[in-house]
Amino acid sequence: DAGVTQSPTHLIKTRGQHVTLRCSPISGHKSVSWYQQVLGQGPQFIFQYYEKEERGRGNFPDRFSARQFPNYSSELNVNALLLGDSALYLCASSFGLYTGELFFGEGSRLTVL
């Protein structure tokens, strides 16, 4: 079975631009969470979506938004990019709203110049 897949794997943007990151969860998983990992730090929670509804939000500005589609895949959108948004964006899936272990994808490495 395929694991959590994310795209793109790497991308470079300039300040002020917009970015969309995509995530496909493990087949059968209904929950998708997004985490931001800045170099040298642990991942930081951004959002959790379950059954297409936002169920949790971390301490991130409104420039960050996300949605989940009927097939449980998800998009993370970041507007008005800042240099500080440069990070590895990790998507994680789980079967339910809370099932303990999260399964992480390889991430999307975003560089903002």
Add this chain to the structure above:
Amino acid sequence: EDKVVQSPLSLVVHEGDTVTLNCSYEVTNFRSLLWYKQEKKAPTFLFMLTSSGIEKKSGRLSSILDKKELFSILNITATQTGDSAIYLCAVDPQLNQGAQKLVFGQGTRLTINP
């Protein structure tokens, strides 16, 4: 504010040594503590410890949880070069809506030299 602190931040040992990684936490409503291994990008799950399961073991890796003192340790015996990675500790606080939000520490970068 929920918080996780890992120590040491970096550790270099020789193959065959035993290492102990530390994780202390503050959380308003504890549900579980998880350990992940991150070699390149995707963190991979190692253990989950809860009130009903405070000690876990898998091969050369083991972990314990002390809910009274609010810490956990991850032990790796007979280390191998393949154990070189960043080890992440995370706590999972019980949220009102039942959602899952992991709070991670900075990680411990472990390097095993042959």
